[in-house]
Amino acid sequence: MRSSRSVTAVALASALVLAACGGAGETPANNGGAKSGEPAPGVTDTEVVIGSHHPLTGPAAPGYSKISVGARAVYDYINDGGGVNGRKITYKVEDDGYNPTKTVEVVKKLVLEDKVFAIVGGLGTPTHSKVLDYLTTEGVPDVLVSSGALMWNAPEKHPNTFGYQLDYTREGKIQGKFIKEKLAGKKVGLLVQNDDIGTDTQKGLDQFIKDQIVERKTYDPANTDVTPQISALQAAGAEVVVCECIPAFTALTILTSLKIGYKPQLMVSSIGADPATLTGLVEQFAKQGGTQVSGGALLTGIMGTRYLPSVRGASDPWTEFFKGIHDKYIPQEPFTDTMVYGMVQAYTFSQALKAAGKDLTRQKLLDAMSSGELKGPGLTPFAYSKDDHAGYTGALVFQIAADGSVNTLEEAMTTDTESGEVKAVDDKRPTPQEVKLVG
Amino acid sequence: MLNKLPPVVVHLLAALGCLVLLVLLTFAADPFTNLRIATVGYYLIAVAGLALLTGFNGQVSLGHGAFMFIGAYTVALLVKRVPAFPIWADLLLATVAGGVAGLLAGAAAARLRGPYLAGATLALAVGLPAVTQRFPELLAGSNGLSFTVNSQPAGLVGTIPSTQWQAWIVWLAVLLALVVLANLARGKLGRTLRAVRDDEVAASLAGVHVGRTKILAFLVSSACGGLAGGLQAFLLGTAAPGSFTVALSLSLLAALVLGGLGSLWGALWGAIALVYFQVWTDDIAEVLSLRSDISDNLPLALYGVVLIVVVLAFPAGIQGGLRKLWVRVRRPVPSQRGEAS
């Protein structure tokens, strides 16, 4: 064993020499910093290249794999109409399988090899949080992140990053206030995903219904048996269950409750309350569960929050507009709220791109994002300003009716992530005609 | 002349040569290719460790991702909690942590054989990352840890791209570890490992302590896994449970078989294959521009097909194929292979 000991000594010595340069966790003396003023990568007179990362395969793909399909259809529509400021948008989607290691690899590929102008709608908290520092250092615009975590709104630390969807704390506040007022005195149970969705939501709910909450359970997306959690909520006597779940787990909650004979009032957050997707998942079980009525029966009465137009909602000019794009470019795909999520995202980015002007730089895109003038398909305004990079700021509360359509219980409210008031939205939404990008 | 030097010197010289070549290569490559070069590096040491365990010692592990998990979290926690430690100390501790875990796993596994060991290690790969759910404050639950590693000397910042520097560090660590592995494989331990693999009874009659040998193989192999995980964390600045799935463990084993069992060269081909098959299949899927359902799944399908074809057509892996080719080229000359070849 003598040789291996000498090898270790040599190894140590050379490692010392080569890497003896301060602590690995210390901040280096000079950090790269955003590079502004240089010609923007990924931009030519006729093209702008953007990238994104989504789970297209693997256990996390269900529920997410169609977002980029919707987004791509919108970009195709815009490109067929001549592009934005004369530039066609090339949309590169990398599959990261919801694996953070893979996310870092593919985002570095997009930045270094594909030389994208911006990352648009990178999906997921565990995944996207791992490239946040990198994108900041490289000065790559990182806009409309597909996650409701609070960390995307940190203009000081991450000046290039902008949120998109309603964050979990704001949503918790709006749900909490609604429950306190309209479901007063009822015992509330929580079922939340075992990551920041759970903690952030609770921060919002607790401002209003801390004393009403009797039980809190988490689920792991990899484990599809939620019987233990639902049983615990039932045992605690919860009359209202707030479900901060992705669509498959909303559906599992519905079916598991049916299985164990539990009938709480469900309040579902926007990430898992897409009635079209839910109907597809549970429809078949209505008949089998012995219910007399078909389809929507299992969903009737479920409440939820949303900040985007719904494919099942009352006629909305934006839904019709996106339906038109859907029917033309991807008629074979189901038209769901999840798909609309991707379409709104793509449309919003294109609006920002247009506002950034003909002489496109990364800084101009960021300026357009933080100008506060972006108004689009969503039901509530964006928070965007110089000091605020949060996305949508509120939501309406709806209920699913027996025929699968959705009724609004409370018009859109808007609020902040702290203890600010929850108040009605007074902004007027523009119509597709008013902010049209094509023709 | 090389034959006269002790193997450790030969291995060190070879490693030094490789390092020089690699540094030159990194100057020719663009920043992203350098990231891939570094990625090949950490996969190489993980697969090489597995080669020692599975190829030399015959113990099949379906759970080597678990040791990478340990290494990655060791580096992550050290960077975040003990920021004053330099990166080489973090990596060394990641290697030690992997080795300690391997010692425990090896002790539990020493009596198991074949598929029983495979089943137990698979359960390890599934079970261990769940620890993060149990200690969400320390290990950050399913979101995992995110950090930036400061390693580049101030004088080099800005003069060479960070991925190039990272590739150097990764390969320095990998080559040093490979020197240790190559020495072990060539020396007494290597012979003992093979003897135990080929016939436990005969080996024990010859005075080999079978159980201890198996545990030692596990220890060395897991230390390599820990180092690989540490290097991955260093390179990518992340440690999250979603990265250490069963799929990772299985792909390490696949890389070992693709490259060729029973030789550390096989580990190199396997690691290159692991990184570049994925690149090619992704490119193919992108070029064909098919419907999303098909193009999303195409890389996976192609990867599966490659595994099947290689196993059916080249059972000895890439290294086996190369050796056959080499023998054919050299046939006119009577073979006289030197120790250092």
Next chain:
Amino acid sequence: MTTFFNLTLAGLSSGAVFAALGLSLVIIYRATRVVNFAQPALALISSYVAYSVTKGTGSYWLGFAAAIVVGTVLGIAVERLLVRPLRNAPELSPIIATMGLLLVLQAVAGMIWSNEPHAFSYAFDFRGRFSAADLFAVLAVLVTATGVLLLFKFTSLGLRMRAAAFNPEVARLLGVRVGVMLTLGWGLAAAVGSLAGLLAVPPFISPTVLDEVFVFALTAAVLGGLDNPLGTIVGGLALGIGLSYVAGLLGPELVPLAALAILVSVLAVRPAGLFGRATARRV
């Protein structure tokens, strides 16, 4: 007490599924000494076939039958085309080859049926702590397992299959058509695996739906002893019930760790599983 009772019942129905998939692994392992990593993918494809047939015809049972048939055919094809050419290859080759097949079949399923989930029916009413659907799952597995055990123990076909697996050379001398027997073993295993898939998949089917079940099924098979079908059934049920207690009493996030702990502690005492023959040579 009710909690305990409920958890036992829940564990019984999930354990039945582990047992069935584990049984299919054991049949294959006995026949060809291969741990078939493609087993969940074979079950997946047959379940997707059931999904399509049921959707087209409106009959659950037509889908069920189609799944079993397709599963059997797939199993036979895999043995003939993939496993037989590898019979003299190193021990690891079939593992890698079946793993490759797993990737291919999961990808193909995604290509045909998309990676988005679809609703997949239960055989019967699923309402209730121990519903008709749960009862059916447990009964179907017990009946199938009994059938397999009887086949091996008491029929001449079973005897020939065991002989072909145990000692192919001698069996061949005795006039057993070894190749046919091995193929039959794979077909039988794949049929049992398809049954397990049909029971495990509901309520939603997506390409990776059976991955977790497969890990627990392999754990069950190793627990019981890979050579022993009866041991696997017991191992599967015990694992299902044990994990159900852990999930219900300690928390669902501990399930994977608990599976590891159970497996390690059993193997520490009995290295060849609870009911495996101790083949370890004493030295």
